[in-house]
Amino acid sequence: MKTTIYSIYILMMVSFFSACGQQENRERKGATSTDVDMITNNTIKQAFEAWQRGNSKLWLSFFTKDARLYDDGKLRDFHKFSTHAIGEEWFISLDKIEDNGLSIYGKIHTKKWGDFKTYFKFRINDQGKIYRLDIGQADY
The missing domain is CATH 1.20.5 (Single alpha-helices involved in coiled-coils or other helix-helix interfaces)
Known part of the structure; x- marks a missing residue:
């Protein structure tokens, strides 16, 4: 026994x-913590860190309940994307940050599509919540 x-x-x-x-x-x-330090907007920085850790619950807490996602300009289901992509996709490098920390450009790794350059562009409302996320392949 x-x-x-x-x-x-x-x-x-x-x-x-x-x-x-x-x-x-x-x-x-x-992406390293040094890379993440390039993100100057605290809300975006915390949301990005949640994305990197694969924590969908924390990630979603930074967004409005009716947040919208545009993927290369096409409207997609934000909540479905967030729950399916988190843990399956993550940034392997950050190359540039623009728009006072609201736009992130870097190389992302996806289990489905491999590695490629991408952008995440966030829009924040007056209450400090993200109401829109634009993503897509970047060419820079």
């Missing part, structure tokens, strides 16, 4: 440390 409990404990610990290592590897591939 003690051997079985000990074996289960060892298996759980191995699984735990393996999972921690996988998360750490993913974060090392992402």
Whole structure:
């Protein structure tokens, strides 16, 4: 009986440390904290950090309930995008920040499409919530 409990404990610990290592590897591939420091708008910075960590609940907390998403100019379902893309896509570099920290350009990694240059352009209302996000492939 003690051997079985000990074996289960060892298996759980191995699984735990393996999972921690996988998360750490993913974060090392992402944009560095130095890159994130380039984002001067605090709301956008916090939303971006939530995106990078794959935390959809925190990400969504920065947006209005009726936030709109435009992907290369086409209206898409913002909530569906947010819940499906988070954890599957992340920035691997930030190349430039414009519009007082509201526009982010960089290289993104997606499990489905690979790596490419992209932009995220945010619009914030008077209450400090993001009400619109424009995304798309960037050419710079």
